[in-house]
Amino acid sequence: MIHLKGVMKNYDVGGRQVAALRNIDLTIRKGEIFGIIGHSGAGKSTLIRTINMLERPTAGEVVVDGVEMTKLGTGKLQLERRSIGMIFQHFNLLSSATVADNIAFPLRLAKLPKEEIARRVEELIGLVGLTGHGSKYPAQLSGGQKQRVGIARALATNPKVLLCDEATSALDPQTTGAILSLLLDINKQLGITIVLITHEMNVIRTICDRVAVIDGGEIVEEGPVTDVFLKPQHRTTREFVAQVSDVAAIGLETSGSAAAGNRTLVRVTYIGEQTYQPVLYETMRETNVPFVILQGTVSKLKDTPYGQLVVELQGQEGGAEQAIALLRGRGLDVEVIQHG
Numbered sequence: 001m002i003h004l005k006g007v008m009k010n011y012d013v014g015g016r017q018v019a020a021l022r023n024i025d026l027t028i029r030k031g032e033i034f035g036i037i038g039h040s041g042a043g044k045s046t047l048i049r050t051i052n053m054l055e056r057p058t059a060g061e062v063v064v065d066g067v068e069m070t071k072l073g074t075g076k077l078q079l080e081r082r083s084i085g086m087i088f089q090h091f092n093l094l095s096s097a098t099v100a101d102n103i104a105f106p107l108r109l110a111k112l113p114k115e116e117i118a119r120r121v122e123e124l125i126g127l128v129g130l131t132g133h134g135s136k137y138p139a140q141l142s143g144g145q146k147q148r149v150g151i152a153r154a155l156a157t158n159p160k161v162l163l164c165d166e167a168t169s170a171l172d173p174q175t176t177g178a179i180l181s182l183l184l185d186i187n188k189q190l191g192i193t194i195v196l197i198t199h200e201m202n203v204i205r206t207i208c209d210r211v212a213v214i215d216g217g218e219i220v221e222e223g224p225v226t227d228v229f230l231k232p233q234h235r236t237t238r239e240f241v242a243q244v245s246d247v248a249a250i251g252l253e254t255s256g257s258a259a260a261g262n263r264t265l266v267r268v269t270y271i272g273e274q275t276y277q278p279v280l281y282e283t284m285r286e287t288n289v290p291f292v293i294l295q296g297t298v299s300k301l302k303d304t305p306y307g308q309l310v311v312e313l314q315g316q317e318g319g320a321e322q323a324i325a326l327l328r329g330r331g332l333d334v335e336v337i338q339h340g
């Protein structure tokens with residue numbers, strides 16, 4: 001659906017070239033919710049804005065639904081932008097226009113007949129849950145309601161893609177949750193491809209299918225959220241995962257029973273149906289290995305249940321190895337954190 005190939009962006013800062021994006025290759029699939037996470041200044045906004053050419057890349061190609069955006073002139077670009085909606089952290093609403101007029105704005109630009117605009121605006125107001133608020137002004141709305149207007153406006157021209165630049169960063173956690181479920185509903189109902197950028201892992205784990213981690217203008221890690229979240233490889237990714245998971249933040253603490261001799265610290269990860277099965281219990285009963293759970297999370301990544309436990313295996317020589325082999329044999333991921 002969206003292909004970025006070798007995308008570079010340099011900014012001219014007082015005659016000096018500063019690289020904001022370095023050789024970005026990304027493929028975003030039709031109908032998915034794709035997240036891009038990174039620290040402040042990593043290049044997130046620059047990256048998402050190259051998708052609709054609000055920023056022209058210094059080099060590389062951007063292809064959206066088969067159209068090479070980098071090659072379009074102003075007129076064609078304006079037309080193409082109707083199929084790419086965008087929402088912003090600070091909503092970017094017209095303060096002097098009502099909710100209905102804000103939503104109607106792109107439809108008037110597209111020169112739709114008046115009656116059709118009125119009908120479409122009413123439909124959009126219903127879709128985003130703002131029925132009865134059409135004649136209010138932005139100043140009379142809460143942050144969450146303002147973002148709903150932003151979403152309705154972005155969807156007005158029936159885009160194929162919705163770009164979200166930190167769309168929930170100005171909202172409290174509860175309102176963030178409500179806006180994220182609205183985005184998820186819209187993705188499911190309309191099949192629209194959503195690309196969002198954020199610095200919050202919570203946003204990624206709540207609604208994204210796949211994620212890319214950007215650091216210093218480069219993609220340092222990429223994959224399904226279940227992989228990246230449960231087995232982060234890059235240091236930056238680990239930092240983000242630690243925002244929402246105690247397990248990732250664990251040091252090498254043990255139960256402290258050093259005198260017990262053999263102790264092996266493992267991180268056990270299971271996804272899907274196994275989350276609700278007594279695999280750990282059965283394995284330990286079979287092998288007779290005493291164990292202590294030092295840390296544990298059972299939660300969901302979008303719709304996928306998962307569990308991650310840090311377990312200390314104790315006791316007889318060889319017992320831990322046998323238990324690890326059995327757990328792996330049952331399809332669990334077991335990472336040995338510390339041996340001995």
Ligand SMILES: Nc1ncnc2c1ncn2[C@@H]1O[C@H](COP(=O)(O)OP(=O)(O)OP(=O)(O)O)[C@@H](O)[C@H]1O
Pocket residue numbers: 011012013018019020038039040041042043044045046047199
């Ligand atoms: N118009 C500009 N002129 C010069 N430098 C810029 C411009 N826009 C961005 N930059 C620089 O490019 C880099 C990436 O900026 P960008 O806004 O994409 O980061 P970001 O990840 O969106 O950060 P934040 O989370 O703070 O929004 C930064 O070093 C920034 O200072």
Ligand SMILES: [Mg+2]
Pocket residue numbers: 044045046
């Ligand atoms: Mg930004």
